[in-house]
Amino acid sequence: MELLVASTIGLLTSVGIYLMLRLRTFPVILGLTFLSYAVNIFIFAAGRLAVNQPPIIAKGATYADPLPQALVLTAIVISFGMTAVIVIMSLGGYLESGHDKVDMDGEP
Numbered sequence: 347m348e349l350l351v352a353s354t355i356g357l358l359t360s361v362g363i364y365l366m367l368r369l370r371t372f373p374v375i376l377g378l379t380f381l382s383y384a385v386n387i388f389i390f391a392a393g394r395l396a397v398n399q400p401p402i403i404a405k406g407a408t409y410a411d412p413l414p415q416a417l418v419l420t421a422i423v424i425s426f427g428m429t430a431v432i433v434i435m436s437l438g439g440y441l442e443s444g445h446d447k448v449d450m451d452g453e454p
Contacts, residue, residue, distance in 0.1 A: 355387050362381030375433060386425075389421065391414075
């Protein structure tokens with residue numbers, strides 16, 4: 347299970363970085379979203395991956411750490427708000443310039 351989670355984190359990170367290096371605003375926004383998903387899964391996995399374990403302390407049982415779960419929940423809310431702000435900013439840039447290229451030195 348750890349190999350699957352580590353592979354997923356690596357794949358999401360590589361896709362996010364690849365999309366952030368594109369010259370259009372929509373792939374940059376998607377890249378930031380994928381990168382935030384990778385960080386969220388990494389933080390969630392830091393709280394110990396345990397299958398069929400209670401989320402709270404029980405007698406004689408190991409438990410999942412609730413702190414990474416709370417951090418991921420907070421990060422999801424913040425990333426959703428920041429994604430909305432970035433979309434509005436890119437929409438304003440598109441309406442102002444008529445194209446969505448990130449590189450402003452070249453022709454549209």
